[in-house]
Amino acid sequence: MTTLFKKILIANRSEIAVRVIHGCRTLGIATVAVYSDADVRSKHRLLADESVPIGAAPPLESYLNFDKIIGAAKSTGCDGLHPGYGFLAENAAFAERCRQEKIKFIGPSPASMRLMGDKVASRLAAAKAGVPIVPGMEATSDDVKALGKFAKEIGYPVLIKASAGGGGKGMRIVNSEKELPDAFEGARREAMKAFADDRIYLEKLLVNPRHIEFQILADEHGHCIHLFERECSIQRRHQKIIEETPSIALNPDLRHRMGTDAIKVAQAAAYTNAGTVEFLLDEKGKYYFLEMNTRLQVEHPITEMVTGVDLVVEQIQIAAGLKLGDNLTNLSQQGHAIECRIYAEDGDNNFLPSTGQVFFYREPSGPGIRVDSGVTNGSEVTIDYDPIMAKLIVHAPDRTSAIAKMIDALNNYKILGVKTPRHSLVNILNHPEFLKGKTFTNFIQKNLSNRSNNTQSTKEIAAAAASALALTISQSRKNDAARGKRSAPSPWETLGDWSIGRNFK
Amino acid sequence: MSHFEFVVDDSTFQVTASLENDSILVAVGENSYRFKTIGENLFQANAHDRTYVVAAIKRHGVFYVDVDTVTLEVREASDFQNSYQTSGHAAVKDKVFAPMPGKIVKVLVTVGDLVAEKQPLAVVEAMKMENQINSPAAGKVKAVHFSVGQQVNTITPIIELELDQK
Numbered sequence: 059m060t061t062l063f064k065k066i067l068i069a070n071r072s073e074i075a076v077r078v079i080h081g082c083r084t085l086g087i088a089t090v091a092v093y094s095d096a097d098v099r100s101k102h103r104l105l106a107d108e109s110v111p112i113g114a115a116p117p118l119e120s121y122l123n124f125d126k127i128i129g130a131a132k133s134t135g136c137d138g139l140h141p142g143y144g145f146l147a148e149n150a151a152f153a154e155r156c157r158q159e160k161i162k163f164i165g166p167s168p169a170s171m172r173l174m175g176d177k178v179a180s181r182l183a184a185a186k187a188g189v190p191i192v193p194g195m196e197a198t199s200d201d202v203k204a205l206g207k208f209a210k211e212i213g214y215p216v217l218i219k220a221s222a223g224g225g226g227k228g229m230r231i232v233n234s235e236k237e238l239p240d241a242f243e244g245a246r247r248e249a250m251k252a253f254a255d256d257r258i259y260l261e262k263l264l265v266n267p268r269h270i271e272f273q274i275l276a277d278e279h280g281h282c283i284h285l286f287e288r289e290c291s292i293q294r295r296h297q298k299i300i301e302e303t304p305s306i307a308l309n310p311d312l313r314h315r316m317g318t319d320a321i322k323v324a325q326a327a328a329y330t331n332a333g334t335v336e337f338l339l340d341e342k343g344k345y346y347f348l349e350m351n352t353r354l355q356v357e358h359p360i361t362e363m364v365t366g367v368d369l370v371v372e373q374i375q376i377a378a379g380l381k382l383g384d385n386l387t388n389l390s391q392q393g394h395a396i397e398c399r400i401y402a403e404d405g406d407n408n409f410l411p412s413t414g415q416v417f418f419y420r421e422p423s424g425p426g427i428r429v430d431s432g433v434t435n436g437s438e439v440t441i442d443y444d445p446i447m448a449k450l451i452v453h454a455p456d457r458t459s460a461i462a463k464m465i466d467a468l469n470n471y472k473i474l475g476v477k478t479p480r481h482s483l484v485n486i487l488n489h490p491e492f493l494k495g496k497t498f499t500n501f502i503q504k505n506l507s508n509r510s511n512n513t514q515s516t517k518e519i520a521a522a523a524a525s526a527l528a529l530t531i532s533q534s535r536k537n538d539a540a541r542g543k544r545s546a547p548s549p550w551e552t553l554g555d556w557s558i559g560r561n562f563k
Numbered sequence: 564m565s566h567f568e569f570v571v572d573d574s575t576f577q578v579t580a581s582l583e584n585d586s587i588l589v590a591v592g593e594n595s596y597r598f599k600t601i602g603e604n605l606f607q608a609n610a611h612d613r614t615y616v617v618a619a620i621k622r623h624g625v626f627y628v629d630v631d632t633v634t635l636e637v638r639e640a641s642d643f644q645n646s647y648q649t650s651g652h653a654a655v656k657d658k659v660f661a662p663m664p665g666k667i668v669k670v671l672v673t674v675g676d677l678v679a680e681k682q683p684l685a686v687v688e689a690m691k692m693e694n695q696i697n698s699p700a701a702g703k704v705k706a707v708h709f710s711v712g713q714q715v716n717t718i719t720p721i722i723e724l725e726l727d728q729k
Binding site: 533 | 567574576587592594598600606616627629631632635637
């Protein structure tokens with residue numbers, strides 16, 4: 059194979075940077091990591107072939123800083139740049155800058171990003187392509203009265219959304235006219251802070267929808283395919299926490315129609331590279347285009363598990379100008395995959411962020427278990443960045459066995475020092491409604507109680523484990539004492555600088 | 564055989580542990596556990612007809628334990644007691660604890676007695692030594708929870724006082 063790229067700079071950090079490094083390795087492409095002052099000892103930096111410091115911890119001074127990232131790419135001779143997700147992944151101006159600097163941005167064109175990044179424009183584009191959209195305003199408005207009038211027409215509850223939105227920011231549910239003014243102000247403030255853009259619009263709020271998205275791959279020669287759906291209905295604070303594929307809610311006919319419409323949306327945006335078209339699916343089986351994410355998704359591994367396609371590898375090949383390969387024809391969904399996001403947050407306390415040092419870390423392993431992680435023993439989790447530490451993905455022949463495998467994998471995932479929602483994840487997976495596949499976006503609010511006390515038997519096992527450890531510690535002290543102080547130091551410890559195969563200066 | 568007393572959340576556990584070949588046998592009340600070391604700070608425990616993988620690490624005197632998906636902090640009862648007593652809460656002074664687990668050899672007061680600060684209240688034998696337990700404050704004895712010959716831990720008060728109002 060001719061080399062697609064000489065060297066790829068990964069403009070990201072943590073688990074997704076590590077994931078992209080693996081993709082580059084598969085293709086024999088050298089990697090360059092960038093890291094802020096907070097990430098000097100981070101896993102992604104250590105794993106990359108080269109690494110470049112890009113400044114202070116605040117993202118604007120490092121991971122969001124165009125000049126520093128472009129500078130790092132140029133100084134190391136990179137001809138490709140992978141943005142991961144978050145940070146600059148959906149920044150059209152940055153993609154434009156890469157183009158000017160003759161560094162290939164591994165993602166869609168700036169024009170596609172701009173169109174799909176504007177939630178109002180993307181809705182209109184989808185509607186024009188004949189894809190159903192959620193009833194809502196056709197333009198943004200800064201007039202609370204206009205919003206009120208529109209809300210009355212389509213009926214409460216409604217949803218205020220930021221035109222530049224994403225990740226639940228600048229979003230407000232409005233149940234009645236009375237709530238509108240506060241929600242209006244709040245959404246605008248939040249959108250301004252998050253996106254430096256306070257334009258908002260209003261849509262009908264679908265009650266109890268499922269969140270179903272389709273993975274898209276499109277090459278630069280006009281070919282576009284979908285790689286089936288992912289169901290991402292289990293969310294907290296409008297952010298996904300468990301994803302699975304296939305969705306229990308789709309039959310082959312619905313899957314085909316939604317997949318075809320997803321391709322239509324991508325084509326309407328002249329989309330290239332990997333992307334995701336998100337839909338809401340109501341209880342009657344009607345679906346509506348929600349938005350398109352112009353990047354790799356956090357939950358991409360579950361698609362990889364059931365299709366056998368390495369999406370990062372495909373992204374790189376597409377960016378290098380290759381056509382979609384033969385490996386992508388006649389794809390099917392093999393078995394069932396589930397992903398759980400391991401955030402640094404307290405599942406017993408409203409999923410509030412948790413920071414600190416990970417002083418014990420051990421990942422589960424075994425057939426059908428995959429962990430994409432950005433932390434290791436001793437990693438510091440700070441408030442500077444997104445709290446995702448790792449993603450645990452399982453693959454099994456069917457949904458029931460995938461759930462069982464996930465619970466077992468969570469039980470064998472050991473993290474001490476930073477709180478994680480592993481226990482809440484197990485509670486969700488074990489919940490009768492989840493087992494029945496009744497997964498709607500309000501699942502956590504509806505089914506998960508906030509704080510659970512530790513059971514007496516768990517406490518007892520913890521006390522027993524503490525005694526086992528205490529005994530082990532005292533035993534090893536005794537053994538050390540019996541052996542006396544270590545005998546002579548090893549020559550490796552006393553030897554100074556040395557070298558093999560070159561003249562010592 | 565080693566004896567431990569641990570506090571987890573609001574529960575106290577008396578634990579005995581001993582080494583047997585490559586296992587550690589642990590007894591807590593009526594339950595017994597067999598721990599095997601499977602890695603640094605990592606154990607496999609057999610109990611209740613199933614196998615648990617348990618991580619445990621000691622930092623700054625606290626045991627941090629991960630059982631299934633739950634993380635817990637385990638403290639030695641004596642440490643817990645010390646921090647409890649030195650926390651400076653006046654409210655603590657109306658309960659009198661043993662400084663270490665042991666056996667009551669003398670109870671020097673009965674309910675209704677008026678006691679002065681530092682007056683001896685009981686004697687506890689531990690590690691073959693007698694330890695006199697003195698009143699932390701002046702007041703009236705409200706309850707005596709133990710009698711001679713009984714084992715005490717450091718979490719359950721031996722005596723409760725009604726403190727003098729100042």
